[in-house]
Amino acid sequence: MAEYDLIIRNGRIVDGTGTAARDGSVAIRGDRIEAVGEVTGTATREIDARGMVIAPGFIDVHAHDDAAVVRDPRVDFKIMQGVTTDVVGNCGAGVAPANDQFRAAYQANFSGILGEIDLPWSTTAEYFKAVDEAHPACNVAAYIPHGVVRLNVMGMVRRDPTNAELDEMRRLVEDAMTAGAIGMSTGLIYPPGAFTKTEELVELAKVAAKHGGIYTSHIRNEGDHVMDAVGEAIEIGERAGCGVQISHHKSAGPGAIGLTKETLPFIAAARARGVEVTIDVYPYVASSSSLAAMWRIGRGAAFEHVRAIVASVKYNKEKYEGKYIHDIAAELDLPIGEAVEKVLADEENTPSVIMFVMDEADVRRVVEDEHCMVGSDGLPTEGKPHPRLYGTMPRVIQRYVREEGVLTLEEAVRKMTSLPAKKHRLGDRGMLEAGRYADVVVFDAETIADVATYAEPRQYPPGIAWVVVNGQVAVEGGAQTDARAGRMVVRG
Numbered sequence: 001m002a003e004y005d006l007i008i009r010n011g012r013i014v015d016g017t018g019t020a021a022r023d024g025s026v027a028i029r030g031d032r033i034e035a036v037g038e039v040t041g042t043a044t045r046e047i048d049a050r051g052m053v054i055a056p057g058f059i060d061v062h063a064h065d066d067a068a069v070v071r072d073p074r075v076d077f078k079i080m081q082g083v084t085t086d087v088v089g090n091c092g093a094g095v096a097p098a099n100d101q102f103r104a105a106y107q108a109n110f111s112g113i114l115g116e117i118d119l120p121w122s123t124t125a126e127y128f129k130a131v132d133e134a135h136p137a138c139n140v141a142a143y144i145p146h147g148v149v150r151l152n153v154m155g156m157v158r159r160d161p162t163n164a165e166l167d168e169m170r171r172l173v174e175d176a177m178t179a180g181a182i183g184m185s186t187g188l189i190y191p192p193g194a195f196t197k198t199e200e201l202v203e204l205a206k207v208a209a210k211h212g213g214i215y216t217s218h219i220r221n222e223g224d225h226v227m228d229a230v231g232e233a234i235e236i237g238e239r240a241g242c243g244v245q246i247s248h249h250k251s252a253g254p255g256a257i258g259l260t261k262e263t264l265p266f267i268a269a270a271r272a273r274g275v276e277v278t279i280d281v282y283p284y285v286a287s288s289s290s291l292a293a294m295w296r297i298g299r300g301a302a303f304e305h306v307r308a309i310v311a312s313v314k315y316n317k318e319k320y321e322g323k324y325i326h327d328i329a330a331e332l333d334l335p336i337g338e339a340v341e342k343v344l345a346d347e348e349n350t351p352s353v354i355m356f357v358m359d360e361a362d363v364r365r366v367v368e369d370e371h372c373m374v375g376s377d378g379l380p381t382e383g384k385p386h387p388r389l390y391g392t393m394p395r396v397i398q399r400y401v402r403e404e405g406v407l408t409l410e411e412a413v414r415k416m417t418s419l420p421a422k423k424h425r426l427g428d429r430g431m432l433e434a435g436r437y438a439d440v441v442v443f444d445a446e447t448i449a450d451v452a453t454y455a456e457p458r459q460y461p462p463g464i465a466w467v468v469v470n471g472q473v474a475v476e477g478g479a480q481t482d483a484r485a486g487r488m489v490v491r492g
């Protein structure tokens, strides 16, 4: 009888730790890696990885697939780019817990980002169970989203919580942490996060901290006040006593070009005095979010000076989808601001938008930072979503390893595997090592590429031959299989 279930033979092993690649094989039994390096013995199934890299499956540390993993558990856009663990509940947005007040608010506040879904669960634990029962193709880990907690308890109000409300919010965070959430996330540009003061966030982050969770934030300002906003995130971690993750770190908008030259040393200084701050990035110069939210923040001005595309709409696909706002305004013969208002009204405030607001030098500077991980921030919407939904992980290798040479392959893989696994306490994942879970990606380092575009985003990346999730082959010879071996990953 064969000793192993699966052997991936004769590849270049990039084990996720950042150490130099070496030739070797990986042997798997059940859902675990049993041997790495020289592998003797036989397996029921063998994969020839000659000429290819064998790496730990990628961890997408910033995903918005909360609804998608239940509604569309094949999550092809993730598994086909080598992602074996998807981290959801980001930016304060999510789908659980859910009482009637939250269910009523979901459509208006989150469906434009997360997509439509019924919310049959009440507690975070019930949602986690629903994810397991949906059998997604990749693993899922989750934050407890502050915006969801606040909507459950207070609804959409611009005021501080009463003591009783704060206690109830603490209880919901506690509940989620007990169920295995990895920390609490906030989205401080989106209501109700935008209505929330630092004090409230410190109090709730303390509950996450008590369980060893982290505080993750889409910070209050990513433009000319980005330094203040980074400072607030660090302060919350420092006062609550937990690690901090700054989401999709950037400096965005005409007034903010080059500010990452200041934020990165500022973050490094906090780290030097003992605050565990890390960051993540999506490797593109365009952002994507809800059009309604961007409109609220910037009013017309944001769209006058920035190239922006309406990414997905519900009704008038021919008229709006995939088009530049400037072109829509010209067609409608309206000023930019009025054109945006019309799109929002016609589409019940649900469109998502893509905005070209970053400078490549800032993006590169963040990508290169030693403490920076990779998170797609992909929005699993209809229409023409930002190409990061399909191409984030391959793009890091294509662009920053192969084309620009600013990262070694080993370093790029570390950013997408062991670095996020450790920070988010994802248990035995993120490294190729005997005893760990068998989440593996096999790719050609010379051809792996992001081919998704703003015009045609739904394109799978070439160069990824095999993906294994918990020992099951999820991608075989470049095509997705029927395997749906993902699980809810609770805080390790």
Ligand SMILES: [Zn+2]
Residues within 6 Å of the ligand: 090, 091, 187, 218, 247, 248
């Ligand atoms: Zn965000």
